[in-house]
Amino acid sequence: MGVTNVEIAAVFDEIADWLELDGANPFRIRAYRTAARTIGSWPEALALRARDGRGFDDLPGIGADLAGKIGEILRRGDCALLRRLRRAHPRGLTELLKLPGVGPKRIARLHKELGVTSVAKLVRAARAGRIRALRGFGPRTERALLDAATARLGSARRMKIAAAAAFADAITAHLRASDAVLELAVAGSFRRMRETVGDLDVLVASRRGAEATAHFLAYPAIARVLAHGTTRSSVVLKSGLQVDLRVVPPESFGAALVYFTGSKAHCIALRRIARQQGLKINEYGVFRGERRIAGATETEIYATVGLPPIAPELREDRGEIDAARAQRLPRLIERADLRGDLHAHTDASDGHAGLAAMAAAAQAAGLDYFAVTDHSRGLRIAHGLDAERLARQREAIDRFNAEHRGIVVLHGVEVEILEHGELDLPDAVLARLDLVVGAVHSHFQLSRARQTARILRAMDRPCFSVLAHPTGRLLGERAGYALDFERVVRHARERGCFLELNAHPDRLDLDDVQARVAAAAGVPIAIGSDAHDVNGFAALRFGIGQARRAWLTAGEVVNTLPLAELKRRLAAIRRG
Ligand code: DGT
Ligand code: CA
Ligand code: CA
Secondary structure, eight states: OOSOHHHHHHHHHHHHHHHHHTTOOHHHHHHHHHHHHHHHTOSSOHHHHHHTTOOSTTSTTOOHHHHHHHHHHHHHSSOHHHHHHHHTSOTHHHHHHTSTTOOHHHHHHHHHHHOOOSHHHHHHHHHTTOSTTSTTTHHHHHHHHHHHHHHHHHHHHOEEHHHHHHHHHHHHHHHHTOTTOOEEEEOHHHHTTOSEESOEEEEEEOSOHHHHHHHHHTOTTEEEEEEEOSSEEEEEETTSOEEEEEEEOGGGHHHHHHHHHOOHHHHHHHHHHHHHTTOEEETTEEEETTEEEEOSOHHHHHHHTTOOOOOGGGTTTSSHHHHHHTTOOOOBOOGGGOOEEEEEOOTTTTOSSOHHHHHHHHHHTTOSEEEEEEEBTTOGGGTOBOHHHHHHHHHHHHHHHHHOOSOEEEEEEEEEBOTTSOBSSOHHHHTTSSEEEEEOOSOTTSOHHHHHHHHHHHHTSTTOOEEOSTTOOBTTTBOOOOOOHHHHHHHHHHHTOEEEEEOOTTTOBSOHHHHHHHHHTTOOEEEEOOBSSTTGGGGHHHHHHHHHHTTOBGGGBGGGSOHHHHHHHHHHHHHO
């Protein structure tokens, strides 16, 4: 069927918005609004009436002019008047009209009086405090507008953690070059290692705030300065990433670090604990009455309220404060705990480096072993391997291992899990490999029941070792397929196979919550880089970040095991 009633109503509503923004005749505006309401809730599809040639002017409040427009929208899918109105205004105003809680009248004033023509400009005007200065707006309205606008930008503009890390590292290096910078940290969601960040929150300890700020503002990659002052500045980099800078004296650095690392929910919970002890915590320190009793380091902030230090990755108010109080915080896994990697590619399939180069890179990344798991034949776009090419790869790996010390290469495959849960290679071929990583790369649209059954069936194959990127999501692009995740977790536990925490920057799959669920159920987690080139092992840092957010200890992650022990575990899966 063609255009729906709701779509027609939306066109009329938008026309009314523009007319109102232009200060048009109120009766005309009301006619469009009323028509939109009528049509939006009309029980019969207007497209059907049009097909039967019945016309529309018997609908309440719809005269000949509006009836003509309905016909036009149904025939063409849009409306000349709306196109004309949109063309007559700056393009960004359309986006502004869609913001919740802001009507056309206010947008017209923001446009005329402050030159606001886009959501980004609205954010800037609000941050600069220019909106509250307008008659009839005030600080509360400014805050509400800012929240609505940043929420809109934020949902579209969060940056993946791996990309943000490159910017964080560069700006950190720039700031360290200044004598005025005594201490330095990138706080906020970045320090908590969230999978994406809204912005970077850089914290500097300095006795010469103006000099530190000037140095920050001289950073060459800055595109725009949103605000600058002696304690707070805010800029947007050429990449579009916003960076907030706060400068505090060294005696407040720990308190500011706690405050700006957040999360907000964690900080609120922490302040509650402090209050119960008659203490006050803010970004300058911990206070008993007027007296500051702590502030320079995070450890001393937590200690003053009777807690051991809590790792940034845990600070989400997900039970970390109770665990800390009970001295039951986990000893979180660290990057140095990783001895191997069970998921990497070479140029035999869709990787960009050969076996020797990948092995050298794995060794340089501090690993003792890694598995070459190129794609299987079914994934044609990745030049997947069949039995014969796998046999040749085996020989090459055996030769490499015989000739090299310092790194051991395991031979695996990333085998396609086909539509009904079959694997893309026969058992006899898979049995010759050190491990089998199963993955879904097709038929994402199956029902939850069928997708789950498909994956369980694949896991039942005796050689199946690791379920790669178990949910199939791509960050910011694609949600995971429909899946009974808890069922998969139970099955992995019964089968003894591993679930992957894929560390690839686009995936981070399992996510932090799922990894915690799986590990708590006793399923071993394999943190895999999914490296496709020699730089790919760097992703392990972000896999570790998610693992820490999932409260994982080294003991819950199989690739912290020494190679001999890992091999015993893999063999045990096969024996069932
Ligand atoms: P993001 O940037 O959206 O990825 O998330 P965060 O957590 O980095 O949030 P952001 O940049 O707005 O603020 C950084 C930290 O500063 C946040 O985690 C806690 C603290 N903070 C910011 N605004 C407030 C606030 O209004 N109240 C409290 N208690 N803390 C705040
Ligand atoms: Ca932030
Ligand atoms: Ca921020």
